[in-house]
Amino acid sequence: MTALTGASTRRRTGYAFRPSASLAIVCLLAALAGTAVIALTVGAAGIPLARLPAALGLWSDAVPAPTLARDQLVVWSIRIPRIAAAAMIGALLAASGAIMQGLFRNPLADPALVGVSSGGAFAAAAAIVITDSRIGASLHFMQNQLLPVAAFAGSLATTVILYSIASRSGRTSIAIFLLAGLAIAAIANAGIGLLVFIADDRQLRDITFWLLGSLSGATWPKLTALAPVLGIALAACFSIARGLDVLVLGEAEAFHSGVDVERLKRISIVLVSAMTGVAVSVCGVVGFVGIVVPHLLRLVIGPAHRLLLPASMLFGAVLMTGADTLARTIVAPAEMPIGILTAAIGAPFFLGMLLRQRGLVSL
């Protein structure tokens, strides 16, 4: 009896080796704010921390007017939209990775790795070529609105195909999933290659940026596509969190526990596709954010999706903002495509995970 009492008091103090949800969120918010401030100050046109409040329009003492005007222009029309885009894209990619991993019960799933991003990029590139050609010229004026929709459709088609291949009678084979994803990515990339082949010079320049991934095109209008999707995704995260937790037990067990599995799968597939698609339509294919972020977070805060999904959004935002700042400063005044940077960091990380979880991938 004494032993039992001891155990229950220890349990009441919560998860001994996991920080509380609010602590985790506060830390991540602080990290995001810190990264954003750094991202605001560094770059081709450096703005020292002392001049930042003035440039943001908070208070302006002792900053000469011409410098102030230049700073304000840089901050408001270049840096802030770019940081906002990086943060939102990071949030979307990381959370879509986390949802995909829950859906496939597989910590190795990543939208870019298994071709969902490529599917979206192919559809977006096709939209560029079509709206630029004579047949689709009438649609050219709405290219900005059309790209996210096309990318979403492409990602959705890819995810649905992938799911139907990898999942049979409620069981998902991890090896088949990764291999099928590889094949689908190859098909989408072949499609992109074909578009590059038939594209003229101007289209080619537009398409190339998808192949590498870059945030240099981030402007205020593009944020209008990202923000609503992020808002919907954040709201949806809480409604699917419990379902994704229980789905870890398996589809039949989730059904036994009262989860409407078919509905959960449909919502998750649409969410993953929308989040990946809209991110791809703004910055191209950026890999590994969706795999690195949820994995690191699970080690610290545990796998429960109610916290994991919003935390992934915040941490993804931190990572992407940091990576983009690095991408535009390390080879300044030129810019490194951010896709190259995330792949250089993410791919070895993925290999490490693969080695540690070898048993998981057995055929």
Added chain:
Amino acid sequence: MVVGGATLVDGIDLQIKAGEMVAIVGPNGAGKSTLLRMLSGDLRPTRGEVRLKQRDIRLYPPRQLAFHRAMLSQHVNVTFPFTVEEIVHMGAGDAGRTTAQPLVDAALSEVDLSHFGQRQLPTLSGGEQQRAHFARVLVQLACGEAQHGPGLLLLDEPTSSLDMRHQIDLVETAKRRAQNGTAVIAVLHDLNLAMRFADRIVLLHRGRLAVDGGRSEAITAETIRRIFEVDVTIDYTDQGVPFLLPQTMRPAASP
């Protein structure tokens, strides 16, 4: 029930009352698990129907169904590092932490895992994981019964990776639920456990109902020889509990 052209289970007519503990036994491939999955609403019978509390089981939405029946599957593989307590909490559905916590604590101590609450499930042994999932199912059952009265507990080979003591613990726990009004249906391989605890034994053979009755009618040396192709001796303990001792294979199979 027809799957891929093969008839797995056919012509089974069963009625199970609240408070009854039924053991489903039979050789490998007799259709025990298939029958259980049909009873859970997971598989839909090609012909015929399953009724739960006088209502066709297909008419229950998944959430409603979970209030009335809980099921422990044979193999549950968890790839993410959930703690035992988080897994057991999943049984409570959307019930708040304050209502769920006492149920979770009670279930954990009932399966003898009180000190394992904070351990990560994938690091436990197979038997410990099975007990954790049993605790989860007990919490689900308790949550449902608190709102909707006695429910149905389905167990698919719940003792397959347990040691002797925990096998008996588990079956006794299920038996206690039956005594409180829950209808319990368990697929069991150990005929001794089945005879010791079940009120009624359903013996399946090649997808059909072979025997359905009390332990002394269902399990006889003759039935076992016919269906399992093993010679057995059935004897009684001093308390009058039957037990079964396998002797040899049927003469045809021995040298």
